[in-house]
Amino acid sequence: MLRGTNITEAQALLAPILQVPAAVVSTSVIPWSKIIATAGFGVDRALCVPDTIRATYSVNVRDVSAPTIETAFRKFSTFYAENPAGRGSALQFETFSNQAATSLPADATAYPWRDATGHLYVISFLHNYSMVMNV
Numbered sequence: 001m002l003r004g005t006n007i008t009e010a011q012a013l014l015a016p017i018l019q020v021p022a023a024v025v026s027t028s029v030i031p032w033s034k035i036i037a038t039a040g041f042g043v044d045r046a047l048c049v050p051d052t053i054r055a056t057y058s059v060n061v062r063d064v065s066a067p068t069i070e071t072a073f074r075k076f077s078t079f080y081a082e083n084p085a086g087r088g089s090a091l092q093f094e095t096f097s098n099q100a101a102t103s104l105p106a107d108a109t110a111y112p113w114r115d116a117t118g119h120l121y122v123i124s125f126l127h128n129y130s131m132v133m134n135v
Helices: 007-018 034-037 042-049 067-080 129-134
Strands: 053-061 090-095 118-124
Touching: 034 042, 067 090
Parallel strands: none
Antiparallel strands: 053 118, 090 118
């Protein structure tokens, strides 16, 4: 996110990042009032649907492996099959390097997750209150 209007400077700063192959790339020059809609790929509309239960849960993970992702996918597939009104929900894995955090001695900070390699997010959008008792 760049505050200001110097697009040429922003493009130069972002050039190394934009050269990395990605499944989706979206760059936009937008007013501040459109940041949620643009950065969230339109999620703002889903956040405004009346009578919808929204809940987000996250957890740090120390090992993101293929079997873990496959298990999560199977469980979410079962959830979708059994709860059609919850099909707006999502499971998101975020991974990152922990090299800088693990370079600190364990007693340097009280933060216990310096060896985490990612986050797992469960983002729930439930459009049917009767489901709540089953979730």
